[in-house]
Amino acid sequence: MRVVTVAGTRPELIKLAPLIPLLDARFEHVYLFTGQHYSPSMVQVFLDELDARAPDRWLDVGSSDPEALTVATRDALADIAPDVILAYGDTNSTLAAGIGAEELGIPLFHIEAGIRSFDRSMPEEVNRVRVDAIAALRLAPTGLATWFLTAFEGYDAVSCPAVGNLVVDAWRRHRPLIDARPAPALAAPYAVLTMHRQATVDDPEVFARALAELARVDMPILFPVHPRTTARLEAFGLEWPENIVVSEPLGYLDFCRAMSGAAVLLTDSGGVQEEAISLDIPCVTLRPNTERMETVFLGANRLFDLARDTDLAGVAARAIAEHDARPYRLNPFGDGRAAERIVALLEMLGGGETTVTFQDAPGIVGLEALRAAAATLGRRDG
Ligand code: UDP
Numbered sequence: 001m002r003v004v005t006v007a008g009t010r011p012e013l014i015k016l017a018p019l020i021p022l023l024d025a026r027f028e029h030v031y032l033f034t035g036q037h038y039s040p041s042m043v044q045v046f047l048d049e050l051d052a053r054a055p056d057r058w059l060d061v062g063s064s065d066p067e068a069l070t071v072a073t074r075d076a077l078a079d080i081a082p083d084v085i086l087a088y089g090d091t092n093s094t095l096a097a098g099i100g101a102e103e104l105g106i107p108l109f110h111i112e113a114g115i116r117s118f119d120r121s122m123p124e125e126v127n128r129v130r131v132d133a134i135a136a137l138r139l140a141p142t143g144l145a146t147w148f149l150t151a152f153e154g155y156d157a158v159s160c161p162a163v164g165n166l167v168v169d170a171w172r173r174h175r176p177l178i179d180a181r182p183a184p185a186l187a188a189p190y191a192v193l194t195m196h197r198q199a200t201v202d203d204p205e206v207f208a209r210a211l212a213e214l215a216r217v218d219m220p221i222l223f224p225v226h227p228r229t230t231a232r233l234e235a236f237g238l239e240w241p242e243n244i245v246v247s248e249p250l251g252y253l254d255f256c257r258a259m260s261g262a263a264v265l266l267t268d269s270g271g272v273q274e275e276a277i278s279l280d281i282p283c284v285t286l287r288p289n290t291e292r293m294e295t296v297f298l299g300a301n302r303l304f305d306l307a308r309d310t311d312l313a314g315v316a317a318r319a320i321a322e323h324d325a326r327p328y329r330l331n332p333f334g335d336g337r338a339a340e341r342i343v344a345l346l347e348m349l350g351g352g353e354t355t356v357t358f359q360d361a362p363g364i365v366g367l368e369a370l371r372a373a374a375a376t377l378g379r380r381d382g
């Protein structure tokens with residue numbers, strides 16, 4: 001069976017890293033990179049340090065333009081002619097893979113399916129909903145995501161198994177390397193910040209409010225700046241407050257090392273909210289909503305609306321003070337075996353048996369649910 005995995009951005013490179021070698025070992029596997037992200041600090045560093053091999057096909061699109069990504073990805077998929085396409089998350093590359101799969105009539109497995117902020121002003125939310133509608137199987141990270149897909153969007157539960165989130169696989173797999181990295185040169189306590197979403201940095205008023213709120217947080221804030229954010233800061237003539245320690249984007253290992261020593265994480269990133277609960281660090285999400293509500297229910301994450309809320313310093317202080325008193329320490333994103341479950345599902349397409357083993361984990365599906373999901377697609381040759 002020929003399987004294509006499509007990636008195009010930093011978070012996809014990170015989260016897919018644990019899956020790539022398992023696919024290489026079992027299938028005729030083609031790793032396709034669209035080139036949506038292209039600067040070395042957003043791409044090459046992850047290929048070097050994550051023990052992830054280079055993609056087989058590199059499309060060099062060099063932008064997030066949906067049309068350019070769709071044309072290039074569809075043409076490459078037509079040329080490769082896979083039996084199954086895997087795509088991750090909610091980027092324009094994910095959508096390009098989805099549209100390509102639909103036009104070519106090839107089954108798409110959408111990894112990280114079903115997460116919802118219910119905020120259609122976010123381009124990521126629109127991409128998620130569209131890709132889930134195209135997908136033959138929707139591989140949800142949690143039971144809540146499965147529930148959104150079935151209760152609100154009417155998909156059959158068997159086609160939306162909760163396999164866990166590859167973020168936990170990536171973190172567990174690289175943990176010895178992360179622990180071996182030097183700590184950032186900052187006196188504790190310090191915070192770590194990420195901020196790059198359209199709603200945060202594309203509006204000069206919201207961006208300026210964010211900087212004013214961050215300036216009042218009473219500790220140094222390490223901020224490895226996304227290229228998008230630097231471009232907006234310069235365009236709006238804004239300046240970093242004194243307590244923000246700006247750096248280039250970090251590699252995954254250094255970034256996780258910095259997060260693991262932080263008192264609190266301040267972020268508008270999706271992946272960082274998942275990593276915060278996996279690393280057991282308090283998190284404040286700089287958005288009015290999140291598609292990772294599990295982290296909020298469990299008291300590990302709180303929302304701060306940069307357009308409206310005040311006193312980020314107080315919210316961060318409470319997040320730190322109340323973190324250890326949480327009644328449940330469960331990681332809703334699974335046991336770090338999402339990659340094995342995805343591979344098991346692929347092996348069982350057409351009634352085959354799987355070569356991978358894993359234990360059952362709370363809230364995550366077992367072998368029989370994966371077998372049932374595989375059976376919905378019928379027999380595939382090869
Ligand atoms: N990350 C990183 N270096 C940094 C900042 C973030 O390696 O300097 C990682 C982080 O650990 C997470 C991912 O990048 O796994 C998040 O990517 P991003 O914020 O670009 O995307 P999102 O998760 O919001 O889709």
